[in-house]
Amino acid sequence: MNLPIKHPTNSPSLKWVFQTAGRTLAFGFGSGLSPIAPGTAGTLWAWGVFYIGQYIFSSQDWLGIIALSFVVGCWVCGQVSEELGKKDFGGIVWDEIVAFWLVLVIIMPTEIWLQAIAFILFRFFDAIKPGPIGMIDRYFKIQESIQPSGTYSLRANVWQGFGIMVDDLAAAFFTLLVIALGQTLLK
Template sequence: MRRAATFIATVAGAGYLRPAPGTWGSAVSLPLAYVVFQIGSFPLIAAATVAACAIGWWATAVTTRGAEDHDPSEIVIDELAGQWIALLPLLYAAWAHDIPALALYPGWISAFVLFRLFDITKPGPIGWADRRGDALGVMLDDVVAGVFAGVGTMILAGIAHGLMGL
């Protein structure tokens, strides 16, 4: 069971990539999100995101049980979950308006950059969640960072499409 948990927690080994395994975890999450979206559209990516949060919490708890470090850098399932949350607004827009997901590439870029920014700097509730010192905190800080990044991406889209008329 521990091997399966480690496989999941490291997103099939992506967490062992160096340098910056969290950024690698986020980068690997992008094509995975696209594939899931292409297979089952928005409902599947939304359900997969919820599943990634739940399974990631379990995998993180199993992987870190008995370890001194509650958030080792090779655990990147939290980055996958947070990055997918950041992508949900643009994938919903693609689905709702029948737009090819990759046509919204500026949103993919902003979701990635904003998620990494919030995950690295950990402002406000993101830092609070990270300081919990347990598996839930490992997942929760990235979930909150994903929400922040998703909202930021929507704001940037509103500015670009509304105020700037692009």
């Protein structure tokens, strides 16, 4: 069923973000509202939550949390993107959060300097989108432009959300690849 979409008239506000659980997640509990580098703010938020959460959850728990967060993120990011009327709006940072959690769960336990390197690499790959990351991003942006806008379709919504989420997983993969290569070369 196709339903009309209502777009906010201005940039998202803190009040607007916290009106629904989906918006709250998509905007990283408000971190995506940062006026400067919202993706970096969301990634920092993810790092802080992971740091605290590692004392509560096991690595297996984190993998489950990440898997569930990815699936929920495909719907939530697509839905909020449609509400905003903007494809992959910069303030939607749930994709950065989930992908950086994946990086951290794989490299932990490790020293803070390696976590910082992982952070810098992840932000580089996510912002610059070199090679395959950019190809994935462009593919989904082209697919989204083919979809009719102004109406709601669950299938199109989830596909759009998947497109938002997947390029960050590719950035996480390349972050982990560079860290693994660096550790191999330094041995």
